Amino acid sequence: QKEVEQNSGPLSVPEGAIASLNCTYSDRVSQSFFWYRQYSGKSPELIMSIYSNGDKEDGRFTAQLNKASQYVSLLIRDSQPSDSATYLCAVNIGSGFGNQFYFGTGTSLTVIP
Amino acid sequence: EPEVTQTPSHQVTQMGQEVILRCVPISNHLYFYWYRQILGQKVEFLVSFYNNEISEKSEIFDDQFSVERPDGSNFTLKIRSTKLEDSAMYFCASRTSGSTDTQYFGPGTRLTVL
Numbered sequence: 001q002k003e004v005e006q007n008s009g010p011l012s013v014p015e016g017a018i019a020s021l022n023c024t025y026s027d028r029v030s031q032s033f034f035w036y037r038q039y040s041g042k043s044p045e046l047i048m049s050i051y052s053n054g055d056k057e058d059g060r061f062t063a064q065l066n067k068a069s070q071y072v073s074l075l076i077r078d079s080q081p082s083d084s085a086t087y088l089c090a091v092n093i094g095s096g097f098g099n100q101f102y103f104g105t106g107t108s109l110t111v112i113p
Numbered sequence: 114e115p116e117v118t119q120t121p122s123h124q125v126t127q128m129g130q131e132v133i134l135r136c137v138p139i140s141n142h143l144y145f146y147w148y149r150q151i152l153g154q155k156v157e158f159l160v161s162f163y164n165n166e167i168s169e170k171s172e173i174f175d176d177q178f179s180v181e182r183p184d185g186s187n188f189t190l191k192i193r194s195t196k197l198e199d200s201a202m203y204f205c206a207s208r209t210s211g212s213t214d215t216q217y218f219g220p221g222t223r224l225t226v227l
Contacts, residue, residue: 032214034215034216036218038156042220042221043204043218043219043220043221044156044204044218045218046215046216046217049214049215088155088156090156092214100158100161100169100171101146101148101158101161101216102158103148103155103156103157103158104155105154105155106155
């Protein structure tokens with residue numbers, strides 16, 4: 001069973017704090033990992049992709065990948081109320097750039113002003 | 114900025130009826146996808162499409178579902194005989210070829226089966 005697991009939350013952090021979102025996946029050969037943000041009633045919006053072990057930073061967002069532990073995380077620094085949304089972890093199942101993408105159930109984040 | 118578009122935004126149908134959901138992917142993209150999201154649940158992969166044929170499909174994508182690229186711009190999902198449990202948001206996504214597989218999602222079609 002190929003699965004992507006996330007803590008469903010809800011996660012609440014005060015404005016300005018760091019929000020930490022976690023995701024584990026079951027398929028060892030997966031090569032591509034994504035974080036999407038989804039506001040209620042809207043489509044997923046790409047925040048970041050990561051392909052190599054280690055950290056990848058983009059503005060206030062940092063994705064971390066550890067393939068040995070089958071773990072990917074997203075840190076949001078200086079959290080803002082506008083960051084309040086559901087964050088989806090997505091994994092491209094299989095080696096190379098295959099075409100089966102699996103999503104976790106999402107973590108609901110609320111940033112409290 | 115180019116974006117994926119989907120029509121209609123909301124479709125209401127009677128159980129047993131056929132529906133066609135339409136998508137216009139970003140113009141230079143070559144890979145196309147359909148996902149569904151039942152209210153309150155996760156986004157589920159249905160099917161991927163490349164070079165005018167299905168490249169992958171999930172267990173959800175049974176004989177009731179079909180996809181087509183009838184012309185150079187549209188990408189459609191057909192559900193032949195809708196069931197109540199087909200009620201969901203359906204998202205189309207597309208991506209370019211090359212060394213990145215980042216997908217861009219359309220705004221979705223909300224399908225309600227009565």
